[in-house]
Amino acid sequence: MDKVRVRFAPSPTGALHIGGARTALFNWLFARKHKGELILRLEDSDSRRSSLDSAMGILDGLRWLGLDWDEGPEAGGDSGSYRQSERIDIYRKYLDQLLDLDKAYYCFCSSEKLAADKEAAQLIKADYKYTGHCQTISRNEAEQRIQKGECPVIRFKCPTEGITVVHDLIRGDVEFSNCLFDDFIIAKSDGWPTYNFAVVVDDHAMHITHVIRAEEHLSNTPKQILLYHALGWQLPQFAHASMILAPDRSKLSKRHGATSVQEFRDEGYLPEALINYLALLGWSAGEDRDFWKIDELIERFSLEGISRSPAIYDIEKLSWMNGHYLSQASAEDLAAILYKDARKRGFVSVGCEKKFIRVVELLKSRVKTINEILDQGSYFFVRVSSYDEKGSQKYFQKEDSPAMLKEALNLCRESSFSSPENLEQELRQKADELNIKAGQLIHPIRLALSGRTATPGIFEVMDVLGKNECIHRINSAILYAESL
């Protein structure tokens, strides 16, 4: 087999969404598995809809996920520019070839006329197909009209008989009747190629061996195959994975919450988690396993394992998986990611990074996203301004609440705060002396120190906060409790 060459060819008209990311992942995995190459190509032939921002965003997203490409923007390569907008000469060449071969022709029909035809067809519930009206216009006449300033499109002379079969690596043979297609447009009136033409020219020129993409392209594939035939080119292999759907089974869109990889990044998801989740969404090794390292995915990946049915993405499972990766990650790494935000919120300043890392360590196994660490750990850095209401009723408003808090205060005053273990020992001893349960001291302390009823281990919390701060906060709590 020739060296495997696959491509990811996004259109830079928006962010990299998870469907695109998964397609990129599958291609990447396939390339790495077979020691082949991944080509990144920007399909920006529609200048009105494409933007540089989108292109940069997509590149960023890919990089963040760890999906690198061997040829493409910023990587270079021997197959010319990897932006369609810079390949017009190439398209022009093959457009001319098809024209010369009489396999394509100029069409001067106005879009108004076409729209009217379409409407008329709909009225009598007939399928609309372009009539082939301009097929009779000679090449000479066409060129003269172009000289005079007319801007025709170019249509492909589509065979009307026979069937075209797509040998799909995932779905098997899929047959299409050629009579279904009309003479579709391969070049727009502004001279730029349409998708179906450009994709064929580029995949051929870039020596792509396997076209792995989402199912939405399956119906277009026969047209592309017809083009390959007309140009006399060898076909690549095709593999159409199913699509990723929103929870309501509709196509993913903004109204379904976060769907772009940038959003997931901003919301505190780890790239490893997203990769792991995406790999398992629509692909399976046939093995009962949830967590996969990237090397293991490369090792086990195969097209046969790709599912034919659409997959609905489930943010809950992604979050669960992210939580797992978070608890495994090093506190230093997470702190580094969080550092900027933490500074913005005044949680960390130069010189006290150690404390910040310690807090991250305590919290990372209790959250689903990185960002939650900051939200859930704010009290480590900022004094408590209010107390959880239910907690307050339970631990501050009881008759003996002030007394308990005062005992907690004594405990803090007497303790050397040498370690969480010692704090625990001291507290339990105090509880024994008072003939109460340790919890009767622990709960009020937790509320006093954090304002919350759920925190990491209380002795760790005390240890991080330190003696003076604990005394201060418990004093405040006493004042508060006595005022109730």
Add this chain to the structure above:
RNA sequence: GGCCCCUUGGUCAAGCGGUUAAGACACCGGCCUUUCACGCCGGUAACAGGGGUUCGAGUCCCCUAGGGGUCACCA
């Protein structure tokens, strides 16, 4: 509407003619525990429907239904 793809619990998903139809998320119990989370143990829950083929069908074929895609001078 034509054409194409798809159909195992709410979701992901194993299964590739013979199984008590895995596992995971979520949910519900229980344990652990100073709270929360983790972890551990247990539970509820599925082969869309109907015809065939076969000794035997979630697995093969057909029909119906449902979902998705496509039919652009978007990609």
